[in-house]
Amino acid sequence: xxxxxxxxxxxxxxxxxxxxxxxxxxxxxxxxxxxxxxxxxxxxxxxxxxxxxxxxxxxxxxxxxxxxxxxxxxxxxxxxxxxxxxxxxxxxxxxxxxxxxxxxxxxxxxxxxxxxxxxxxxxxxxxxxxxxxxxxxxxxxxxxxxxxxxxxxxxxxxxxxxxxxxxxxxxxxxxxxxxxxxxxxxxxxxxxxxxxxxxxxxxxxxxxxxxxxxxxxxxxxxxxxxxxxxxxxxxxxxxxxxxxxxxxxxxxxxxxxxxxxxxxxxxxxxxxxxxxxxxxxxxxxxxxxxxxxxxxxxxxxxxxxxxxxxxxxxxxxxxxxxxxxxxxxxxxxxxxxxxxxxxxxxxxxxxxxxxxxxxxxxxxxxxxxxxxxxxxxxxxxxxxxxxxxxxxxxxxxxxxxxxxxxxxxxxxxxxxxxxxxxxxxxxxxxxxxxxxxxxxxxxxxxxxxxxxxxxxxx
Numbered sequence: 227x228x229x230x231x232x233x234x235x236x237x238x239x240x241x242x243x244x245x246x247x248x249x250x251x252x253x254x255x256x257x258x259x260x261x262x263x264x265x266x267x268x269x270x271x272x273x274x275x276x277x278x279x280x281x282x283x284x285x286x287x288x289x290x291x292x293x294x295x296x297x298x299x300x301x302x303x304x305x306x307x308x309x310x311x312x313x314x315x316x317x318x319x320x321x322x323x324x325x326x327x328x329x330x331x332x333x334x335x336x337x338x339x340x341x342x343x344x345x346x347x348x349x350x351x352x353x354x355x356x357x358x359x360x361x362x363x364x365x366x367x368x369x370x371x372x373x374x375x376x377x378x379x380x381x382x383x384x385x386x387x388x389x390x391x392x393x394x395x396x397x398x399x400x401x402x403x404x405x406x407x408x409x410x411x412x413x414x415x416x417x418x419x420x421x422x423x424x425x426x427x428x429x430x431x432x433x434x435x436x437x438x439x440x441x442x443x444x445x446x447x448x449x450x451x452x453x454x455x456x457x458x459x460x461x462x463x464x465x466x467x468x469x470x471x472x473x474x475x476x477x478x479x480x481x482x483x484x485x486x487x488x489x490x491x492x493x494x495x496x497x498x499x500x501x502x503x504x505x506x507x508x509x510x511x512x513x514x515x516x517x518x519x520x521x522x523x524x525x526x527x528x529x530x531x532x533x534x535x536x537x538x539x540x541x542x543x544x545x546x547x548x549x550x551x552x553x554x555x556x557x558x559x560x561x562x563x564x565x566x567x568x569x570x571x572x573x574x575x576x577x578x579x580x581x582x583x584x585x586x587x588x589x590x591x592x593x594x595x596x597x598x599x600x601x602x603x604x605x606x607x608x609x610x611x612x613x614x615x616x617x618x619x620x621x622x623x624x625x626x627x628x629x630x631x632x633x634x635x636x637x638x639x640x641x642x643x644x645x646x647x648x649x650x651x652x653x654x655x656x657x658x659x660x661x662x663x664x665x666x667x668x669x670x671x672x673x674x675x676x677x678x679x680x681x682x683x684x
Contacts, residue, residue, distance in 0.1 A: 227398045228557055229431055230424060230550035234444045235376045235514045237301035238309070239506035240618040242518040243351055243563055243671075244279060244286030245301075247372025252295025254378065255355045256325060259366055265326040269360040271296065274341040276352030278565035279372065281342070281672040285464060285616025287509060289338050292353075296322055296332070301376065306509055348384040349373055350565035350670065374563025374571065375516045397427035397554065406555055406596050406651035413592040420582075420592050421547035424554075428547075441546050442539065447513050448502070448525035449533055454510060455501025462507045464617040470508075472501040491530075495634065496627040498526035503623040516553045516562045519569070519611075519618050520576035522626035524549055527580045527633055532587065541587050549583035552599045555651070560659035564611040564671040567662030569625065574606030574658065577629040581636035590641050597647040598640035602633055603654045608661055610669035612676030621677060 237246040252273070259265040273292050275283045283289060290313055294304065297312050316322065322332040346352030349371035357365040369381045401416075401423050403409040412423050428437045456476045462468045475497045499522035506512045506521050515524040524546075532542055556562055556575045564572045581602035585595045606629070614620040640647075668675030 227427065227431065228554050230428060230437070230547055230554075231440050231444075232377070233375065233514075233516050233550045233553040233557070234546065235302065236444070236447050237376060237512065237514055237518070238304050238306055239509045239512050239518055239521075241286040241288075242376040242514040242516075243372045243374045243565060244283060244288045245291040246376040246514065246518065247351065247374075247378050248275075248279065248288050248353055249291040249295040249299065249301050249304075250376065250378050251353050251355070251370040251372065252292050253298070253300060254370070255357075255366075255368060256296065258368070259357055260325060262366070264357065264365045265324060266328065267359045267365060268324065268326075268328075268357045269330055270337070270358040271322070271330070271332060272337045272339065272356045272358075274339040274344070274354040276341050276344050276354065277346040277350040278671045279351050279353055280340045281674065282613065282616035283340065285613065285673070286618065289334065292338060293334060298325060304511075306511060346371065348381060349379075349563070350667070351563065374561055374566065375557070376514050377557070397424065399427060399430045401426040403555075404558060406599075406655070409551065409555070410592050410596060419544070419548070419586065420551050420595055421544045421586060424547045424551040425543075438539075438543055441543050444513055444546060445528060445533075445542050447511070448515070448528055451505050451510065451512050451521075452498050452501045452525055452529055455503075455505040456497070458505070458508070462504065462617075462619055463509070464507075464615060464619065466615055466617055466619055468507070468619045468623075470504045472497050472504050475500070491634065492631055494530050494534075495526045495630040498529045499523060499626040499630040500623055502526070503618070503626045507617065507619045507623065515549075516557070516575055516579065517564070517572045519564060519622050520572040520626060520629070522623075523573065523576040523630045523633060524580045524583070526626070526630040527584050531584060531634075537587070545583040545587050548586040548595060549579035552579045552582045552651075556655055556658075559652070559655050561662065566670065567658060568609055568665050568670050569611040570603070570606050570609040570658050571662060572611065573625050573629045574603050574609050576626075577606055577633045577636070578602035580630065580633035581640070584634060584637040585640050588637060588641060590637070591644065593644065593646055594640045596651045598637045600647050600649055600651045600654045601636035601639055603651075603658060604649060605632065605636075607654070607658060608665075610665070610676050611671040612669055612678045613671070613673055614678050614681045616673045616678070620681065
C-alpha cells in the first residue's frame with residue numbers, strides 16, 4: 227500500500243523523479259542481479275536515459291544520481307559531501323566497486339547514454355540498464371520508470387494493471403479509500419478525522435509508535451532543511467548564476483519587525499519555502515513533499531503555523547497525515563510526476579496537500595479539509611513544467627513561495643463555510659489528470675517550451 231512515509235521521503239536534491247528515482251532504480255537493478263546470482267559475473271554496465279530523463283537529466287543531476295546508486299548510495303541515507311567525494315573518485319578512476327566485491331571499469335562518458343531517440347513506452351521517465359559479462363554477453367536488460375515523488379516501477383509492474391508502481395496500490399483494510407468521497411464517508415461513518423483514517427491504515431504496516439516517530443523525523447528533516455537554507459549564501463550550481471536569496475531576506479525579517487499580519491505572512495512563508503528549494507537546487511538534503519520540485523510548500527506552512535507557534539506534536543502529526551492522505555489520492559487517481567502532469571502535478575499537488583493539512587490543524591471538518599485541498603489545486607490547474615536550462619531553479623524556487631501563500635489562503639477560504647464545495651476534490655483531481663494528458667509534452671519537464679526556450683540560459 228502507499229503510505230504516508232512513501233509520500234514523504236528523505237532524499238537529496240534537486241529532483242525526486244530525476245535524482246531520487248534514478249538512484250533507487252540503479253540500486254534495485256544491482257539488487258536484482260545479486261538476487262539472481264549474476265552480480266559476480268558482471269564486467270560492464272550501461273545505462274540509457276530516455277524521455278524527460280534525457281532532456282532535462284543533465285540539469286537535474288540524473289547522471290550523478292545513477293552513479294551514486296551504482297556505488298551503493300541510497301537517497302534516504304546519502305550525505306551530500308560524501309557523495310561528491312565518491313563522484314570525484316569515480317571520474318578520476320573510472321571504476322565501480324559493486325556489492326559483490328569486484329571492481330569493474332565504468333566510464334561515465336561512454337557507459338551512460340542520453341537517448342533522445344527512444345520514446346519511453348509506459349512513462350515519460352524511462353531508464354534502460356544492461357549488464358554484460360567479460361565476453362560481452364548480455365546478462366540482464368531491464369527498463370525501469372521513475373514515476374514521480376521518488377516512486378519507481380519496472381516495465382513489468384507498469385504493464386500489470388494491479389501493480390502500477392513499486393509500493394502497490396492505495397491504503398488497505400477496513401479504512402481503505404480510493405477516492406475523496408470514500409475518505410469523507412469513512413470519516414462520517416466512524417466519527418474520525420482524515421488524519422485518523424490514514425493513521426488506522428498505517429497501523430496495518432507498522433506499530434503506531436513507529437509511524438508517529440517517523441513523522442517526527444520527517445518534520446525535523448523539513449525544519450533542518452529550512453534552517454540550512456536560511457544561512458547558506460552564494461550562487462546555485464548549474465550555470466544560470468541564480469543567487470540564493472533566502473539568507474538575505476531572512477536577515478531583513480529578523481532585523482526589523484513586520485508592520486502587519488499580511489506582510490508577515492507573505493514574507494515568512496516566502497523565505498521558508500525559498501530556503502528549502504534553494505537547498506534542493508544545490509543538491510542538499512530535502513524531504514519530497516510530495517516531490518523535490520515542490521518540496522518547499524508543505525515545510526513552509528509547517529514551520530510558520532506549527533513549529534514557530536510551538537504547537538504540540540499531535541498537531542504536527544495531524545498536519546502531515548492529512549496532507550499525506552490528500553497526496554495519496556493524487557498518486558492513486560492521477561500522478562505526481564511533472565513529466566506526466568506538468569507542474570500542476572508537483573506544485574499544484576503540494577499546494578493542495580498543504581491547504582488541506584493546515585485546514586485540519588485549524589480545526590476544519592473533513593469536508594472543509596477536502597474543500598481546502600480542492601481550492602489549492604483548482605487554482606493551479608494547467609501549470610506547466612518548463613525549467614530554464616533543465617535546472618530546478620527558475621521558475622521552481624519562486625513558484626514554491628507563491629504556492630505556500632496560496633495554500634494558506636485556500637485553508638482560510640475553506641473554513642468560512644461548512645457547505646460542500648461546488649467542485650469536489652475528486653473532480654479537481656480528475657480535471658488535473660485530463661489536463662496533464664492534454665498538455666503538450668514540451669511543457670512537461672522537457673525544457674523544450676515555455677520559459678525554457680524564451681529565457682537565455684547564460
